[in-house]
Amino acid sequence: MANHPAAPLLLRQGDREKLQSLVRSTAVRAGLAQRARIVLLAAEGISNTEIAEKVGTTRNTVIAWRARYTEAGIKGLADADRSGRPRQIDHRAIVAASLRPPPKKLGVTHWSSRLLGSRLGIDHTTVAQAWREYGVAPWREGTFKFSTDPQLVAKVVDVVGLYLAPPENAVVLCVDEKSQIQALERTSPSLPMQPGKPAARTHDYIRHGTSTLFAALEIATGHVTAACKPRHRRQEFLAFLKQIARTYPDQQLHLVMDNYATHKTPEVKAWLAENARFRVHFTPTSASWLNLVEVWFSIVERQALHRAEVASVQELNAKIRAFVTGWNDRCHPFVRTKTSTEILRKANRPTTSKTGH
Template sequence: MPAIPACPVTLTAAERHRLKKSAYGHKTPHQARIRAQIVLFAARPLPNARIAERTGVHVDTVRTWRGRFAELGLPGLADRKRPGRPASFTALQAAQVKALACQLPAETGAPLSRWTCPELAREVVARGIVGAISASTVRRWLARDALKPWQHRSWIFITDPDFRTKAERVLDLYARTWQGRTLDAGEYVISADEKTSIQARCHPTLAPGQTRAMRVNHTYGRGGALAYLAAYDVHHAKVFGSCEPRTGIDPFMALVAQVMSQEPYASAKRVFWIVDNGSSHRGKKAADRLAAAFPNAVLVHTPVHASWLNQVEIFFSVVQRKVVSPNDFTDLAQVGDRLRAFEARYNATAQPFQWKFTTSDLDDLLARLDRHTADHPEESSVALAA
């Protein structure tokens, strides 16, 4: 049989430049490098057998890529599109599954609190949207749009009509401003609240060892509970704490007296006390009570359901992580001793919290909530009714 003549290859200067970059580039994929080398050798011209020997591939491979370049040029060196397996589901079916995932199960008649991928797969089959589908396919579809209907987080709508005014006062104090005027050096901001029901759960805890985590016993005996009251100097990162059997007006006023009876607060021009709307310090009566006992003290309330604006809550979260959990106290005396010891340890090295939420952020938050309630007026009416 006569030999099959090799396809002639002629390169332009631009094609030669691009092929050389592909043939000798350090980041070029191996297949693209071999194809570029085949075309460069073919342009010399070299026979297919010699090119196969130099590139280490079969002569049929050389013939294939030489022919494709001769016919299509540089685009011919790319892989052709493969048909693959035909799609099992249509785009409409995928959209219907996503739409179902964005509905509450109760609204669709399903006796579930939230969707999971297996439940969604069963539901779409029961509705006749698809004949059969796996939970992994549903999960893959939802992942494309970052949908996770099995997750949830708590949320509460703003019900305080004076939310912005109250929140702005607190945020201004954090920025050392009150009623448009910068605070003097002799004015202080205290954030105070109570951490209730710290229990003494009497059970042993085993120390960690090599390749073994600390072990906390599942069973325990109850040893009672106490409340931890704390006042946090926002700009000086100093904590004043008190352990009490229960919360109430008297324990809170005792905490105030503990702080206000010592310097620099006793002789300060003003000391602002930021508190939430708990029963121990709620409303105008609490403000009058505080002013009567300490004329230089000013009570400032956060909005209703906005304890997250109270910086002492950050300190309480530190206490929860570093002191209370895991709860292995033998009795309430040990609870109090550890809280007081941690308080001294914290004050020795503490720095003020880097509070970044400003009045501008507050305006952005309220604007987003206004847009949301405008789109969902029924949620707004439910919140107001609550």
């Protein structure tokens, strides 16, 4: 007897669009997309043999999925539950093990996913999944510093008060120096950025010396008074204070500074005592981050210094001065919005900077 093609498969109402969506989707399992295509082709009256050739399977498989759809609709195309009890892995137990240091006999300082997976008898991808879920990263490490300044509260209130409510008819300046700025010349010319490729430079360089950037940031405007000097001793700092005095003649000046020794030498103290319009406000020890000029220094580093390629300290200083000039043309006020109370809540908590190893 001759084989006759199977009759076209009758689709349930609304299923055609759902099946077409499954076929087009990139998010569903490949097996489910294949079964949906089998059903759609069967609904067009194509023979089981031809469908098997089109989707890359066997005729018996086509017949089986036709029958499953006829019996249960689209739900029948899903994978059947596997026999046996599914394995239960407690991510909390994995994280708890991750928080304990590795045994000394392993000779490592922290867990890797493969090492912990081997220890627990599970796949390393399961360990990595647990770490992502709980935000655990054993390969990262931060640093912290506590401020032990006995005048912590008074100094924070004083400095933050200047930022939030500057005195009338006075200028608030954040003053500091960025030392040991290296004049580096790469051994080969850098490669420019191209579509699909970042800029590139050689890892080796020639060091041509260092420079120190002194800066005074006016918080009301963002304007910066700056000077590049070969060293950062009391002589250079005194010279910079005199430069500030010339820049702001006949004005009351409030200087926010950290506790660097150069800022407190007898010569500096004597000069400040002779110039009564200068009033100094020191940040707490181990809290130089309270000085807003540190924010500006980070901008200089990112935008002007990190990629600078120079053949001399003079060329480095010229680039720094060019940046300062450009900055002052587009500067903006620096505003600290947190109150002293908010800052003090965190002042003696570890402030971490993360690194990966």
